[in-house]
Amino acid sequence: MSRSRYTRRLPAAALAAGLALAVSACGGEAADPAAPAASASSAQLNPNADLSKQSVTISVWDGYTPKELPQEIKEKLKVDLKVTLHATNEEIMAKLTAGADTGLDVAFVSGQYAQALNEAGLLEPIHPELIPNLANLYPEAKELSYDKGNTFSVPYTWGTTGICYRTDLVKTPPTSWNDILNPPAEAKKKVTMMTTERWLALPALKVLGYSVNTRSDEELAKAKEKLLEAKPNLLAYDDTTFGARLTKGEAAMVVAWDGWCPTSEENVKFVIPKEGSDLWVDTMVVLKSSKNKEAAHAFINHILDPKVHGWAASNILYKVPNKAAMDIVDADLKAKNTPLQMTPADLLQGESIIDLGEDSVKFTKLATEVAAQQ
């Protein structure tokens, strides 16, 4: 689970769509960012290709797939699987956008990064006929705003951001992002917010009724004011150890990703504030430069097998967008870890974070301004 903290780091890559999109950024889901870019040409893939002549190299976060995966793939598909690791989205993006052939066939990246890679023309469109297990996905998993219809990415895990809190340290359970920005007396100096810019800004943007994907300077300036007002009441900015702070009692309320909230502890609960939140997705993509595209699709198909995909839910406690897989997750585990009970409909309430391209520097600057203020 340790790897995951980095998965959803700042989306810094691009968004091609024009000014119209920039203006429409406020409110609800932004327009479809998966505007057709360079990825029009798709290779002719042979469904009957001899996979034993191919091998697949993937890049994934450490601990994000089962250890036995290479043996499994070898047995089932007769394909040699080589697993390489990346620590952050930025790291794999740097590798993939550097220009040279990386030798990678499949990469695991967050949704907004898949979007950027696609706009850069680096992705092979998904050939659904080679992935029959796509049928296992929830219908909602095809409605993700960075890639409607899963044309270039296949979702692996998904979740949201909310408030994780100690029931014994707050008098009334939090219901709003305002409880974080302006905490009740008993929680003053016992609140943490995220450091990573998009999630740092999220509570303020949502309280103001703005989109998490806003590009408006005016809206960001208002959000900054809110964040600066909140700063004196915060314990710290933290997006790695907030769970531990909560269990130790150093913090009473923290902004947390759902899979990270230690809800299996007795006094810890997770809530999505009434103003709404985000929806993040980690995806699998096939690279255009891959010479093993049939095997790459077979690999993704294998991952979508309920047993394999269910591993992620049971072991890293992230929800997977796979109905058959979620159905076989142990009921006790679900009962203990309430975020696992969230339905796809609940999740779809959240606004997908999309890549803001050039405008992402606005969020970086906002975060710097908030941190630099004394």
Place this chain on the structure above:
Amino acid sequence: MTRSTVSGATAAPRSRRSRAPGRLAFLGPGLAYLIVLLLVPLALLLSYTVFRRGRFGGVVYEVTGENFTRLLDPLYLGVIASSLKLATIATVIALLVGYPTAYLIAQLPRKWKTVALVAIVLPFWTNFLVRIYAWIVLLSGPGLVNSTLEGLGLGPFEFLYNQGTIVTGLVYSYLPLMVLPLYAAIERLDPQLREASANLGARPARTFVSVTLPLTLPGVVTGCLFVFVPSFGNFIIPELLGGGRSIMVGNLVRDQFLKARDWPFGSTLALALLAVLVVLLLLQAWSARRA
């Protein structure tokens, strides 16, 4: 390895010609290391400062001066200024604590000197991050210090997550780097000079100001530099002990590379940091030559 090279140069007189490859063999590894791992990356870093960030992160090779204009934004200048301030405070405190310590160690009998010096470097045997986390365990709200104080009917106090704790962390982390060069300078001092000063009627304070301090000044400067340089560029301590509530220039550089993926601007910030340090090193070289 060297020997075979030398004997391989058959008939040549064993004078200048045979010495050159020998020297190269000694210098070679270090030189190669510096060139490949320091100069080349540094040159790359320098070259990035004039380019632009690409839409996808990377570097777009279009010459621009916008990184330097951005550097002049009061926001970033403010961060650099506050880093200078925190690093200077940490250095002064380390000097005030470190000088008497080093002086005392230098006066100890030989056996105890070794013990004391080992004690000074002992913290380095433990991972830096672990030691910083230890401070959090000690000082946090429900931490050891607070729970002890509460037992005595005091507190709880908010020790952590402010600029004070950042300075504390910096002093704690780099104090040994202050003590060691000071010790070396004080230890080298001929005791007879101090005796002569006393014989000539100077009080201990006068002796210290006129004899000891000027003679150990190179040690003072080196120690200050050893503390200031890593303090100025630090980003772990502000993040952990500062709770991310204040940032230093190191955080700024780190964030540009790892979060914003804005390598050109990150390089420009790193260059600014480097410029400050080069000025300091020049000052040190100058003071060392004078001493």
